[in-house]
Each structure stands twice: as structure tokens, then as C-alpha cells.
Amino acid sequence: MNENIKNILEDIYSIDDSLRKHEKDLIKIIKTLLAAKPKAKYDEAFRQELRAELLEKFAELEEKQSKGFLKINFKLMNKLPYAIGGLILGMLVLLPFVSKDNILPGGKQINIGLESEIAKLSSNNAFGKINSDSDASLAARNAATEETVAGFGGGGSMTAYEKSMISSVMPAPMQYSYIYEGEDISLDDELLPVLKKVKGTEAQKSLAKILQNADFENIQMTSFSNSHLRNFQISEEEEYGYTLYVDLHEGMMSIMENWEMWPQPEVMQTLSPNQVPDDQTLLNIANKFLQEKKIDTSQYGQPHIDDNWRMYYDQRLAEGLDYYVPESIGVIYPQMVDGQMVYDEWGNPHGMNVTVNIRYNRVSSVHNISTQKYQSSDYDMETDVNKIIKLAEQGGSYTYYQDENAQNFEIKLGTPTYSYVQIWQHDGRTSNQLFVPALIFPVTEKPDNEYFFKENVVVPLAKDMVEQRLNPPIYPEDQPEILLK
Amino acid sequence: MEQDKELIKKIQSGDSSAFADLYDRYFEKIYKFIYYKTSHKENAEDLCSQTFTKALEKISDFKFTKTGTFSAWLYRIARNTVIDFYRTSPQQQDIDKTYNLYQEDDMENKISNKQDLDNIKDKLGLLKQEQKEIIVMRVWDELSYKEISEIMGKSEASCKMNFSRGIKQLKNSLISIIIIIALLVS
Known part of the structure; x- marks a missing residue:
């Protein structure tokens, strides 16, 4: 056989x-x-002929691409005319000083990486040990995130410094017990890709060269070698004008109101809640702005309104305290990476944030317009469900802080979904943005009368992070000030 | 798969010889895959040519994901090209019947008369289209269930189940098949 x-x-x-x-x-x-298998014998002459035709077509496509300066710029203009419009404006200003040959050396395209692209690295663990900046700082403080400690922390024991702070100004601490009530889960993937956002772009060098060829009076621009344009800023000098900031190195862009050009009444009336437009109106304002600026939202999920202020407002009102309605309301467009939604470590969807100024019903800023170029490398994942549940029941972070005087509240968690958590990792000189596979446990039940904002508990699946969070390093309790430095 | 990744990386940075290597690796497999679905040399050549042209045009957008392989991507293009061919060419037989349409001169020598052929046609005709397609991909194209599942856009478990049920169904019609075997070895 x-x-x-x-x-x-x-x-x-x-x-x-x-x-x-x-x-x-x-x-x-x-x-x-x-x-019964048919005898599918191909004609060798046909095979060779097709091969030659395809290679010819390949060359044609390559040629089109290399000549495609205008075409590709036009494509980018559709994506973000604001940014590229700024570049072109800059070039026009500089043109009188710049030789035509230097507009874009080598006829290369300006590719700032707005389209999603994931390059798989052949080696595993290519980004070193995964350790988020928040883990590092939290471990250093031997404390936890914002929830358990007096309603701010997420676990761990308090330092002497924190205890003294709390005893002097805070009421009795609250602590939260997370209880998993979802379905049985299984974790089968021993290896999964971790993504790292790629920094920098080829365009940085070309653009720097253009600027260096300009005449800047006494400064010998060309004396700066191996130059890269890292960022630039353009402002509209007109009523309700905006400022565009482009960080080519970090691959981030933002649009902000140009304060000087927006009305600033001498007396600002406090806003009332009924002046806040309904969610659909806010969404329409945000969508219209993005469409006008042709900012591509295809890499983002369904937008939602950040209405946490309402919770604060209702709570404060019930307690007879003052609270101001915010001037701006956020509309979050959750970032999608490799088809998965991205969360931050605190359980909020991570993505592009559009704020709407409700006094003028205009968009006042757009933050976190990010390039989408990533490297991917496989990492060991935790497959022990008990460890993951344990971590979820710690709130996703360090060992839970226990205080016998604290008021305890139960938070129930439902069946998790698979997603990415975005973390920052410091490599000695710079911080890198990593996207780590994670389980997102939705909060299904929480106390009504407390300031508890968490919608989800995020548990990263990378073994490095699970181990560190389950067994955090212990530092001496009496040296918080030194460690905090 | 690693070799595919390396080649695609080179292709995406403009290396035409990498494309030639990739073509050499897949031409025969894709040609046969299409031929099994058309049983017609000229149509198979035409569809094969369309498949590789589409792949060339789209390869700059190809991304490796944790579940997606290049092989499955290419087979999927080939499969869709064949489906489009049957949709847009009403004069052609329905794709559902294609596996029954082998020309006698295309058959291995073992099945030499029309009655044997008709028997196999009958048996395969009992199966659902999806079952036939999975059986052909597994037995003739020698594709793994992982590849089949990616090409068909179904889970691996569902492909295995379909294959197993199809074979079971054929087994239940075994008497006819045994007759065929007897004829084959005679």
C-alpha cells in the first residue's frame, strides 16, 4: 500500500x-x-511561453511603479490630502531654491506607510523579551494599576509612600474582586505572532535632502550628513483653522485646532448636558470631517462615542457635587490589525480619536492617525487556561491587593474574545509599539454606585507577560521615592 | 512554505527571477488542478494563464497571516477563475458535472472502456458537489486538509467530515465499484 x-x-x-x-x-x-485520475499532461511549449509572457508583464508592472511618482502621490492624496498637500506646499515654497533633479531623488515614491502591511520575520522572539513599559514601572513601584488602591489601583501591595498618601487624603480604600463566569475556554496555540510597528519611512531622507538644498541664510544645511526629516507642522491661518502635525519617524499624524484662529469668548458659559448632541449627530460630525479630509478609515472598526463623562456626571450629581460637562466629546475609531481589534492595557479599544467641540459642533482634533507597517515574529503563548483565568481575576495585572479595611466590590467577567493588546516597550533608547495576542474579558456586572470605568479586562497571552504578571519582582517597600525616579 | 515567503518577499521588492521560481514551483500543480475541473486542454491552458496573470497583478498585496498560505491563495485564485469560466460561458457544462466529463483519451490506461467510465461517473454523481471537490483535491491533487480548508473557505474539520462521508457513500455503493475493479485488473 x-x-x-x-x-x-x-x-x-x-x-x-x-x-x-x-x-x-x-x-x-x-x-x-x-x-480514474485524468492524465493531465501539460504542453512544455505552453509552459515556457506563459512563463515568458508573465516575466514580460512583471517588468511592465515594475516600470509603471517606478515611473509612478504622480500616480502614487495622487493615491496618497486620496488617503490624506492634508498631509501630502502640506508636503507639496512645502515643495512649492522650496522649488525656487531647489534643482528639479532633487524633487524626489531617484524618482522614488513618497511612501509613508498608511496602508496595512505585515512583514513576517523568519526568527521567533525577534523583539526580545516582551515586557510592557507599564509592567516595568508598576513592578518598580511594587504596586498596581489604577483600580484597587483607594479606587485607583489594580492589584499589588501598596508602598509605604502610597499608604501614607492615601491615609492623609483619601477615604477608606475600595478593592475589586474579579470573578470569571464565562464558558470553558481552551488555548491551543503554542505560538502566535506578536507585531511591532515599523518606525520611519524612506521619504524622510528624500524630504530632508530637498530642505537641505534650500538657502537658509547663514546655516550650511548640506553640512548635516545622513539627514532625515523627522517631523513637520503646518497651520491654517484662517478662522477655525487647523494645525497638522506629521511625525514621519514615529509614523503618527494628528490634526488639532489652531487655537489662535478659533474664537475665544471672554466669558465662557458652562455647558449643560442637554447641549451635548446625540451620539448619531456626533458620529455624523466626525465622519463628515474625516471624509472631507479623505482620511481613510478602512483600517478601523465601527466608531463609538466615549461617554464616560456621563457616568462621572450622574455620580457627582447624585452626590450633590459640581461637575462640568466637557467641552469636547471623543469619537473612537478602533484600530484593526491583521483583522483583529486592538485594545489598550486598560481594556479600552485603541485607535484613532476624533474629538468634537460641542460648543461649536466642529471637530477640534484627530489623534493617532497611524501608519500601518508592522513586523511580525512568533512568540510562545500561554496555553494553561488556569493561569489566564487567574490573571483575569487579578484584573489582568499584578497580584491583587488585599486590605482588611477596604470595601470590596465584585466585578463579573464573561467569556473572552481573541484580540490584540497594544503595549509600549522600552528598548533602552526608544519606545516601541507592540501588538500582543490577548484575551479580552468583558465586564458583565459591576457595582452601580462606584467609579468603575473598566469595560474589559485584558489578559495578554504571551508567556513572558503572563509569567511576569503572575510572579512580579518584589522590591523593598521602604524605598518608593528612589524607585520612582 | 518558508521558501514561498522568501520568494514573495523578493518579488514584492521587484525581483523578477523570484517570480520565475515561484511560477516553476506551482505551474504543474495549478495546471492539473484546473485540468481536473475542465478536462479540456485548451480551456485548462487559458484558465491557467488567467490564474497566474491575476496572481502576478495581486501579489504585491499578498500578506502572510497566521492562517493564510501562498499556496492556498493561488489555488483559490485558480478555483475562482474556473468558477467564473463556467458562470460566464453558458455553452460550457456546469461545473457540478465536470468531474464526470473525462475524455476517454485522457484516462489512465487502466480504465479502458466506456462502461467503466460510466460506472465511476454514476458513483461520483451520487456525491454532493462539495464532497466531490474535496475528494478530488485530496486524492488527485494530494492537497492537505489545511490547504483544502483554506481554498474552500471552510474549517479543516468540516472538510475532513465531507471527505469521510463521501468515501462512506462510495463504499455503500461498493458492489458497483468492485465490478469496476474486476474490470480494471482483468
């Missing part, structure tokens, strides 16, 4: 083992099927 037939039989038995007793019959069937 040949190997192929053996394999096919094993496949069949893995589905229905009772068929083993009919092995002889099955072999006959498979052999019959194999015998």
Missing part, C-alpha cells in the same frame, strides 16, 4: 474509526479513484 493511500485511510479513520473493518473495501475505492 502506498503512502498516499495510507494517509487517506488514516484521515478517514480519524473521523469514523468504525470504517477500519472495511479497510479492504476502502482501499479498493481509493485505488479506483486514483486510477
Whole structure:
């Protein structure tokens, strides 16, 4: 019996083992099927001819691409005319000083990486040990995130410094117990890709060269070698004008109101909640602005309104305290990476944030317009469900802080979904943005009368992070001030 | 798969010889895959040419994901090209019947008369289209279930189940098949 037939039989038995007793019959069937296989012999001349045609077409496509300066710029203009409009404006200003040959050396395209692209690295663990900046700083403080400590922390024991701060100004601490009530889960993937955002762009060098060829009076621009344009800013000098900031190195862009050009009444009336437009109106304002600026939202999920202020407002009102309605309301467009939504470590969707100024019903800023170029490398993932649940029941972070005087509140968690968590990792000189596979546990039940904002508990699946969070390094409790430095 | 990744990386940075290597790796497999669905040399050549042209045009956008392989991507283009061919060419037989349409001169020598051919046609005709397609991909194209599942856009478990059920169904019609076998070995 040949190997192929053996394999096919094993496949069949893995589905229905009772068929083993009919092995002889099955072999006959498979052999019959194999015998009926048509003789699909190709014509070698055709193969060669098609090969040659394809290679010719390949060359044509390459040529189009290399000549495609105008075309590709036009494409980018559709994506973000604001940014590229700024570049072109800059070039026009500089043109009188710049030789035509230097507009874009080598006829290269300006590719700032707005389109999603993931380059898979062949080696595993290529970004070193995964350790988010928040883990590092939290571990250093031997404390936790914002929830358990007096309603701010997420676990861990308090330092003497924190305890003294709390005892002097804070009421009795609150602590939260997370209880998992979702379905049974299984974790089968021992290896999964972790993504790292790629910094920098080829365009930086070309653009720097253009500027260096300009005449800047006494400064010898060309004396600066291996130059890269890292960022630039352009402002509209007109009523309700905006400022565009482009950080080519970090691959981030933002649009902000140009304060000087927006009205600043001497007396600002406090806003009332009924002046806040309904969610659909806010969404329409944000969408319209993005459409006008042709900012591509295809890499983002369904936008939602950040209405946490309402919770604060209702709570403060119930307690008879003052609270101001915010001047701006955020509309979050959750970032999608490799088809998955991205969360921050505190359980909020991470993405592009558009704020709407509700006094003028205009967009006042757009933050986190990010390039989408990533490297991907496989990392070991935790497959022990108990560890993951344990971490979820710690709020996703360090060991839970226990204080016998604290008021305890129960938070219930539902069945998680798979996603990415965005973390920052410091490599000694710079911080890098990593996207780590994670489980997102939705908060299904929480106390009504407390300032508890968390919608989800995020548990990263990377073994490095799970181990660190379950077994955090312990530092001496009496040295917080030194460690905080 | 690693070799594919390396080649695609080179292609995406403009290396035409990498494309030639990739073509050499896949031409025969894709040609046969299409031929099994058309049983017609000229149509198979035409569709093969369309498949590789589409792949060339789209390869700059191709991205490796944790589940997506280049091989499955290419087969999927080939499969869709064949489906489009049957949709847009009403004079052609329905794709559902294609596996029954082997020309006698295309058959291996083992099946030499029309009655044997008709028997196989009958048996395969009992199966659902999806089952036939999975059986052909597994037995003739020798594709793994992972590849089949990616090409068909179904889960691996569902492909295995379909294959197993199809074979079971054929087994239940075994008497006819045994007759065929007898004829084959005679």
C-alpha cells in the first residue's frame, strides 16, 4: 500500500474509526479513484511561453511603479490630502531654491506607510523579551494599576509612600474582586505572532535632502550628513483653522485646532448636558470631517462615542457635587490589525480619536492617525487556561491587593474574545509599539454606585507577560521615592 | 512554505527571477488542478494563464497571516477563475458535472472502456458537489486538509467530515465499484 493511500485511510479513520473493518473495501475505492485520475499532461511549449509572457508583464508592472511618482502621490492624496498637500506646499515654497533633479531623488515614491502591511520575520522572539513599559514601572513601584488602591489601583501591595498618601487624603480604600463566569475556554496555540510597528519611512531622507538644498541664510544645511526629516507642522491661518502635525519617524499624524484662529469668548458659559448632541449627530460630525479630509478609515472598526463623562456626571450629581460637562466629546475609531481589534492595557479599544467641540459642533482634533507597517515574529503563548483565568481575576495585572479595611466590590467577567493588546516597550533608547495576542474579558456586572470605568479586562497571552504578571519582582517597600525616579 | 515567503518577499521588492521560481514551483500543480475541473486542454491552458496573470497583478498585496498560505491563495485564485469560466460561458457544462466529463483519451490506461467510465461517473454523481471537490483535491491533487480548508473557505474539520462521508457513500455503493475493479485488473 502506498503512502498516499495510507494517509487517506488514516484521515478517514480519524473521523469514523468504525470504517477500519472495511479497510479492504476502502482501499479498493481509493485505488479506483486514483486510477480514474485524468492524465493531465501539460504542453512544455505552453509552459515556457506563459512563463515568458508573465516575466514580460512583471517588468511592465515594475516600470509603471517606478515611473509612478504622480500616480502614487495622487493615491496618497486620496488617503490624506492634508498631509501630502502640506508636503507639496512645502515643495512649492522650496522649488525656487531647489534643482528639479532633487524633487524626489531617484524618482522614488513618497511612501509613508498608511496602508496595512505585515512583514513576517523568519526568527521567533525577534523583539526580545516582551515586557510592557507599564509592567516595568508598576513592578518598580511594587504596586498596581489604577483600580484597587483607594479606587485607583489594580492589584499589588501598596508602598509605604502610597499608604501614607492615601491615609492623609483619601477615604477608606475600595478593592475589586474579579470573578470569571464565562464558558470553558481552551488555548491551543503554542505560538502566535506578536507585531511591532515599523518606525520611519524612506521619504524622510528624500524630504530632508530637498530642505537641505534650500538657502537658509547663514546655516550650511548640506553640512548635516545622513539627514532625515523627522517631523513637520503646518497651520491654517484662517478662522477655525487647523494645525497638522506629521511625525514621519514615529509614523503618527494628528490634526488639532489652531487655537489662535478659533474664537475665544471672554466669558465662557458652562455647558449643560442637554447641549451635548446625540451620539448619531456626533458620529455624523466626525465622519463628515474625516471624509472631507479623505482620511481613510478602512483600517478601523465601527466608531463609538466615549461617554464616560456621563457616568462621572450622574455620580457627582447624585452626590450633590459640581461637575462640568466637557467641552469636547471623543469619537473612537478602533484600530484593526491583521483583522483583529486592538485594545489598550486598560481594556479600552485603541485607535484613532476624533474629538468634537460641542460648543461649536466642529471637530477640534484627530489623534493617532497611524501608519500601518508592522513586523511580525512568533512568540510562545500561554496555553494553561488556569493561569489566564487567574490573571483575569487579578484584573489582568499584578497580584491583587488585599486590605482588611477596604470595601470590596465584585466585578463579573464573561467569556473572552481573541484580540490584540497594544503595549509600549522600552528598548533602552526608544519606545516601541507592540501588538500582543490577548484575551479580552468583558465586564458583565459591576457595582452601580462606584467609579468603575473598566469595560474589559485584558489578559495578554504571551508567556513572558503572563509569567511576569503572575510572579512580579518584589522590591523593598521602604524605598518608593528612589524607585520612582 | 518558508521558501514561498522568501520568494514573495523578493518579488514584492521587484525581483523578477523570484517570480520565475515561484511560477516553476506551482505551474504543474495549478495546471492539473484546473485540468481536473475542465478536462479540456485548451480551456485548462487559458484558465491557467488567467490564474497566474491575476496572481502576478495581486501579489504585491499578498500578506502572510497566521492562517493564510501562498499556496492556498493561488489555488483559490485558480478555483475562482474556473468558477467564473463556467458562470460566464453558458455553452460550457456546469461545473457540478465536470468531474464526470473525462475524455476517454485522457484516462489512465487502466480504465479502458466506456462502461467503466460510466460506472465511476454514476458513483461520483451520487456525491454532493462539495464532497466531490474535496475528494478530488485530496486524492488527485494530494492537497492537505489545511490547504483544502483554506481554498474552500471552510474549517479543516468540516472538510475532513465531507471527505469521510463521501468515501462512506462510495463504499455503500461498493458492489458497483468492485465490478469496476474486476474490470480494471482483468
